[in-house]
Amino acid sequence: MTCRYALWILAGSFCLIWTTARAVAQPAGVGPAPPHDLVAADHPGDNGNAIDLKWTLSGDDHPDFKPRRIRAYRIDRTLIDEPLSDDAVLESFEVPYGVAQYTDRRCRPSAAYRYSAVAIAVDGSVSPPVATSGETRAIRQWFDSSRTSFAVILVIVCGLVIFYTERTKAGKSLHVREIAALTAMREAVGRATEMGRPCLFITGIEDMNEIATVAGVAILSHVAETAADYDAEIVVPTTRSLVMTAAQEAVAAAYLAADRSDAYNPNNIYYVTDEQFAFVAHITGYMVRERPAACFYAGIFYAESLILAETGNSVGAIQIAGTSEATQLPFFVAGCDYTLIGEELFAASAYLTREPQQLGSLKGQDAGKVLAAAVLVVGCLLKTAVVLRPDSAGPGEWLKFLMSTCLGGD
Amino acid sequence: MKSTIPWLIAAVAGSVVIAAYFIPAAQSWQDAIGQWFEVLAAVAFILGGANLCLQNLQKISARQAGWGYAAVTLVSFVVTLGVGLLKIGVPVEDPQHPWAGSYQAEGSAEWWLFEYAYNPLVATMFALLAFYVASAAFRAFRLKNAEATLLLLTAFVVLLGRTYAGTVLTAQVPDEYSAFSIPGLTTIIMGVFNTAGQRAIMIGIALGVAATSLKVLLGINRSYLGSGDG
Numbered sequence: 001m002t003c004r005y006a007l008w009i010l011a012g013s014f015c016l017i018w019t020t021a022r023a024v025a026q027p028a029g030v031g032p033a034p035p036h037d038l039v040a041a042d043h044p045g046d047n048g049n050a051i052d053l054k055w056t057l058s059g060d061d062h063p064d065f066k067p068r069r070i071r072a073y074r075i076d077r078t079l080i081d082e083p084l085s086d087d088a089v090l091e092s093f094e095v096p097y098g099v100a101q102y103t104d105r106r107c108r109p110s111a112a113y114r115y116s117a118v119a120i121a122v123d124g125s126v127s128p129p130v131a132t133s134g135e136t137r138a139i140r141q142w143f144d145s146s147r148t149s150f151a152v153i154l155v156i157v158c159g160l161v162i163f164y165t166e167r168t169k170a171g172k173s174l175h176v177r178e179i180a181a182l183t184a185m186r187e188a189v190g191r192a193t194e195m196g197r198p199c200l201f202i203t204g205i206e207d208m209n210e211i212a213t214v215a216g217v218a219i220l221s222h223v224a225e226t227a228a229d230y231d232a233e234i235v236v237p238t239t240r241s242l243v244m245t246a247a248q249e250a251v252a253a254a255y256l257a258a259d260r261s262d263a264y265n266p267n268n269i270y271y272v273t274d275e276q277f278a279f280v281a282h283i284t285g286y287m288v289r290e291r292p293a294a295c296f297y298a299g300i301f302y303a304e305s306l307i308l309a310e311t312g313n314s315v316g317a318i319q320i321a322g323t324s325e326a327t328q329l330p331f332f333v334a335g336c337d338y339t340l341i342g343e344e345l346f347a348a349s350a351y352l353t354r355e356p357q358q359l360g361s362l363k364g365q366d367a368g369k370v371l372a373a374a375v376l377v378v379g380c381l382l383k384t385a386v387v388l389r390p391d392s393a394g395p396g397e398w399l400k401f402l403m404s405t406c407l408g409g410d
Numbered sequence: 411m412k413s414t415i416p417w418l419i420a421a422v423a424g425s426v427v428i429a430a431y432f433i434p435a436a437q438s439w440q441d442a443i444g445q446w447f448e449v450l451a452a453v454a455f456i457l458g459g460a461n462l463c464l465q466n467l468q469k470i471s472a473r474q475a476g477w478g479y480a481a482v483t484l485v486s487f488v489v490t491l492g493v494g495l496l497k498i499g500v501p502v503e504d505p506q507h508p509w510a511g512s513y514q515a516e517g518s519a520e521w522w523l524f525e526y527a528y529n530p531l532v533a534t535m536f537a538l539l540a541f542y543v544a545s546a547a548f549r550a551f552r553l554k555n556a557e558a559t560l561l562l563l564t565a566f567v568v569l570l571g572r573t574y575a576g577t578v579l580t581a582q583v584p585d586e587y588s589a590f591s592i593p594g595l596t597t598i599i600m601g602v603f604n605t606a607g608q609r610a611i612m613i614g615i616a617l618g619v620a621a622t623s624l625k626v627l628l629g630i631n632r633s634y635l636g637s638g639d640g
Contacts, residue, residue, distance in 0.1 A: 047434030144432055151432050154620070161621050165630065208634075209447060211619050214626060217634040241458030242451060246634055253633075270465045271458035277535040278528075289476055303539060310542040313549075324619070326611045334546040342611040346618030349631055357630050361621045368617040 032069055032119045033059035034127035035100075040115050040136035045147075048109030048140025053102045058119040058127060061097050070097040071122045077104060078114045080135055094120075107138040149406050156371065161364030168360030176359060181320050181338035182351050185296070188318045189226045192293035198233040198268075199223065200292040202283065202308065203247060204299020204323070205276055207240045211346075212324040216299035217243070218349040219322070221250040223296055228258035236269040237286065239279045244271045280304040284311040297321040297336070298345060301328050309335025322348065378402065413635040420635075424627045462487060493519045564599060571596025 035055045043050035053075060061070040077091045095102050107113060112135035119127040168174055192199045201223060203216035220236065227234040236251065238244040248269045255264035272282045284307060287295070295312040297305070298321070305321075305328040312319045313335050321332035322340025332339045340348060343365060350358035379402055385395035423443050430440035466480035474480075492498075499519040500511040513520050551562045570576035576592035583591040589598065625631040 045434075047437055140435055142433060142435060144434055147432055154428075157617065157620050158624050161624050162628075207451065211622050211626070214634045215618075215622055218631060221633040240451075241454035241456075241461075244458060244461065245454065250634060267465065267468070271461045273462075274455075275532075277532040281531070281535055285479070303536065306542045306546060307535070307538055310546055324615050326608055326615065329611065331546065334550040342614035343618030346615075346622045349622075349625075349633060353633075358625065361625055361630065365614075365617045365621045368620070369614065372613050372617070 031125040031127040032061075032121040034130050035061075035073060035117050035119055036130050038115060038117050038130050038132050040113070040132045042137065042139045043103055043105075045141050045143065045145035046138075048138045049107050050103050050105045051107050051113060051115075051136050051138050053104060053115055053117075055100055055117055055130070057098070057100050060121070061119065063098070067122070068097060069121055070119050071124075072096050072120045073099070074118050074120055074126075075102055075104070076116045076118075076129070078116075079108075080112050080114050109140045110137055112137050157364070157368045160367040160371075161361050164363035164367065165357050165360035168356040168363070171356075174356075174359050174363055176351060176362060179340070179344055179347070179351055181322065181340045181344065182348055184318070184320060184338045185223055185352075186226055188294035188296070188320060189223065189230055189232050191318055192227075193230040193232040195293040197291060197293035198235045199227055199294040199296065200283075200287065200312075200317070201234060201236045201296045202299070202301075203236070203238060203243055204297075204301055205239045205279060205304065206300040208242045208246055210300055212300045213243060215324075215346050215349065216322075217246050217250050219296070219298045219345075219352070220247055221254045222349070222352040224251040224254035225258050228255045228260040228263060231260070231263065233265075234268060235286075235290075235292070237272045237279075237283060238269070239272060239274060239276075241271050244269060276302070276304060280307050283308060287311045287315050287317070291315045292317050295319045297323070297332065298340070298348070299323065300325055301332075306331035306335060312336070375402070375406075413632050416635050417629045417632055421627050421629065424623065459487075459491075490520070490523060493523065567592060568596050568599055571599075 035058045038053065038055040040051050040053050042048075043052050055073075058070055058073075072094045073096075075093045075095065077093075091106070093102065093104065104113075104115075114132055114135055116129040116131040118129045121127075189199055201220050203220060204210070204213050206213050208214065208217075224234050226232075234251065236247050238247055248266055251269055252261070252264050252266070255261050272279050286292075287308075288311065292312075292315070295308075295317045297308060297319070301308070301321075301323050302325065305323065305325075309319060309321065309332055319336035320338045320340075321336040322345035323329065323332060324342075324345060326342070329339065329341060333341075347362050347365070350362050379399070382395050382399040382402065385392070386399055389395065423446075426436060426439050426443055430436040463484065466484045468474075469477045469480035470484070494513045497509060497511065497513050497518065497520075499517060499522070500513060500515050501517050502508045502511060504510055511518075514524070515521060547565075551558070551565060553559050553562060570579065571592045571594075576596065580591035580593070583594075588594045622631070626634075
């Protein structure tokens with residue numbers, strides 16, 4: 001019995017010693033297998049500041065290995081054109097395990113770079129490096145090829161607008177449907193005149209670099225002309241200094257066009273503040289104190305849309321609004337008497353002036369909408385075909401072409 | 411001439427920005443135009459500040475109705491500007507460069523004004539939205555006609571579907587008919603009808619922006635320049 005216990009103890013000790021010896025014999029710091037086939041190439045269709053890198057994953061980087069052996073890959077970049085400059089200092093980037101490509105977007109155009117990559121194990125050990133075979137340069141291309149589809153769409157839409165503008169200038173008459181909000185503008189100014197109260201016009205809270213603000217100022221000039229005609233007072237508080245100067249010019253020209261330049265008061269077009277809610281506080285305070293009879297909102301609005309519309313409603317003003325912010329449209333619809341929805345804001349100038357060349361642009365917009373609707377219908381049909389006939393490759397390929405090549409999506 | 415030169419500047423700047431979107435080599439020009447815009451906006455800000463002072467001083471001197479508000483505005487403007495420019499209360503981190511600290515550094519007078527005066531006022535204005543949403547919803551959802559009734563029913567379903575009540579009320583609906591539960595109907599309304607409508611509006615806006623930009627570039631619409639010729 002004692003002999004049996006001694007044998008067990010002897011065997012256990014042997015196992016313990018063997019395991020320990022094996023662990024000690026394992027050389028510490030031996031790195032993982034390196035990545036290989038590192039290839040660097042110029043990133044196509046860019047400003048010459050990016051290089052694409054691709055490599056084959058390390059042999060130790062496999063999803064089946066549990067626990068995972070590779071933590072990341074480190075890419076080292078060397079500038080070889082100017083070895084003494086500061087940029088020659090090695091730059092490193094890390095990408096996570098399982099990723100076999102990286103785009104270095106911090107390159108200088110036409111500079112020559114060399115790259116090397118190592119795999120970093122979970123314990124911090126590093127594989128031997130693998131380098132690119134030669135130098136790589138980021139070349140500046142003259143055209144961003146990834147935006148070709150957008151360029152084609154832009155040319156088609158702009159071409160249609162110009163085509164219809166020229167046709168209308170040549171004498172072709174156009175039918176423009178009635179836009180209630182624009183027809184009501186004259187009525188609103190007339191009401192303000194009768195009540196002896198001012199008209200309030202807000203051109204949004206963005207600057208003149210936004211095209212919706214430009215559209216708002218264009219509408220302002222027509223409303224101001226009507227106000228000058230009717231001898232109504234128009235007040236235009238602005239949230240940007242540049243908008244204030246543009247609005248002053250537009251209103252002054254409108255009064256001049258109405259032959260009422262003596263009635264123009266530049267003090268009615270003034271700057272308040274750039275701050276969103278401070279501006280709102282001023283406008284709502286003005287509405288409550290002065291009780292304008294007509295309020296016009298045309299431009300870009302955010303959270304303040306409902307506050308303005310509801311305050312205007314509470315003072316009994318007739319309100320007409322238009323914005324390019326689709327998320328704010330429901331608030332204007334709920335709070336205002338008339339709302340210019342979507343492209344109606346941009347069509348307002350053409351509608352109000354009735355100039356043939358501006359009306360032609362409306363027809364061009366409509367043609368663009370027909371084109372968009374056609375693409376939508378084709379896309380729906382192809383998607384339906386893909387769902388009904390999943391085995392058929394044709395519709396899937398066409399859908400992919402439509403989505404990625406024509407529309408530039410994923 | 412008064413509108414031709416500004417139009418030419420706008421047309422050239424706009425064309426460069428469009429070109430830079432497609433031509434990488436022109437991106438530095440776009441950056442330069444952006445910097446010019448910033449410079450212009452900064453100069454215009456002085457114009458705006460002067461206009462603000464002038465307007466409020468006129469109100470005070472003429473004792474117009476509400477001139478007290480104008481006085482408060484002017485005092486607030488001068489105090490905020492002065493405190494920021496003089497960097498009052500800005501902690502000195504480097505005695506060699508006592509003016510190097512940020513005017514908005516924590517503990518400075520400007521920071522205090524923003525933290526304890528401006529931000530609470532902004533939060534108060536923003537909080538008003540809750541009440542305005544309620545009043546607007548009350549008016550929008552009144553049963554005036556068939557469309558308003560449909561709007562009310564849809565809103566009712568979406569409101570319920572966005573709360574736990576919707577889940578509880580239709581918990582008995584079998585999984586194969588989950589599309590008819592209140593959360594399921596909410597998903598369909600928001601994902602199909604609402605998204606379709608939103609996208610239609612977005613496409614119209616995009617086309618409107620393109621057409622208006624083109625009119626600005628070609629000088630067809632110059633009313634924003636005050637030309638008075640359309």
